[in-house]
Amino acid sequence: MTDSAETGRLRQLGWSDVFAEQLAPDESDLHILRVSSVHRSRIDVIDVDGAADVVLAPNTNTADFAVGDWVLASPFTRDFVRRLDRKTVLQRRTEGSHGQQLAAANVDTLFIVTSCNADFNPARLERYLIMANQAGTRPVIVLTKADTVEDAETYETQARALQRDLPVVVLNARSPDALSKIAPWCGPGETVALVGSSGVGKSTLVNTLAGSGAEAQQKTGEIRQHDAKGRHTTTARSLHSIAGGGWVIDTPGIRTLYVSDVTDGIDTLFAEIIELAPLCRFRDCTHQHEPGCAVQAAIAGGTLDAARLERWRGLLAENREKTPVSSGPKGNKIFRKKKY
Ligand SMILES: Nc1nc2c(ncn2[C@@H]2O[C@H](COP(=O)(O)OP(=O)(O)OP(=O)(O)O)[C@@H](O)[C@H]2O)c(=O)[nH]1
């Protein structure tokens, strides 16, 4: 087992008990590494001292790795030994196939970025929230371009209503104080990622997070290394250190992700509807026309937004359509019509 000073340094990299508990006694001497980028035939890793090395077996499928993963390697040969189980994993559905592509692993907080303008779209934000819930990451809504509107509070109120206890941060991504507003989620050892449409300010925020100091530039900038043929290559790292001590994962794939097989995430997002359902008179109530429906009663009473119920239905239907039958969502039965 690594000594406590070493463990303290590993924690700066995002290491936690969830990973330490996975180490077998005979693995105590192995090199602990974090994946900083994934390429077609190799992975880049870092350790507490910066860029490190790992050698994958020939023909390893690097699609099984994600930026943010923890891996173990032999300290002598640098040979890859194994990948540790993930705390959280963000995946994206690949277009035209049923496969899922890994976007990032072990992300603690997902910043869902949108602007105080026409980009603000509750239905799309709900999709991102579902994805974060499903992945096990903590979602935070970041409302950018607050400096361009008079009524930022209107957007903030709408964002807060999307999910219970949802943190919402309103800022100008170009202003230096943006960092202090998102700092609570970016402390030492914390890993964050950003999603959102083009132009909402994700790059601006990543730059703000990385800071502008020489050391930060060096840490987050491009890294030079030898490729398989011994040539020097320059590659962009996807795991950037944050000025406050945390890490931001910024891979090309992560910025736009899709909804699929996310039943649990949907249940969390629409918790107030899920909690009302058992109060309906009929156990298999579809919440459309049945007498004694607690969901319809909440809409009539003004405590539940009818549009939200519709979006819940739409997302469940979409999820059912996109999810392979073998792992079908348990929520399907809600849609099975029954004659009374
Ligand atoms: N006024 C103002 N401008 C902003 C703010 N955030 C971003 N911008 C500007 O909006 C433009 C787009 O910002 P980016 O950071 O490139 O957006 P992005 O989300 O990274 O976009 P993609 O790289 O296309 O995904 C830039 O000109 C930014 O300077 C903000 O909070 N206020």
Ligand SMILES: [Zn+2]
């Ligand atoms: Zn009902």
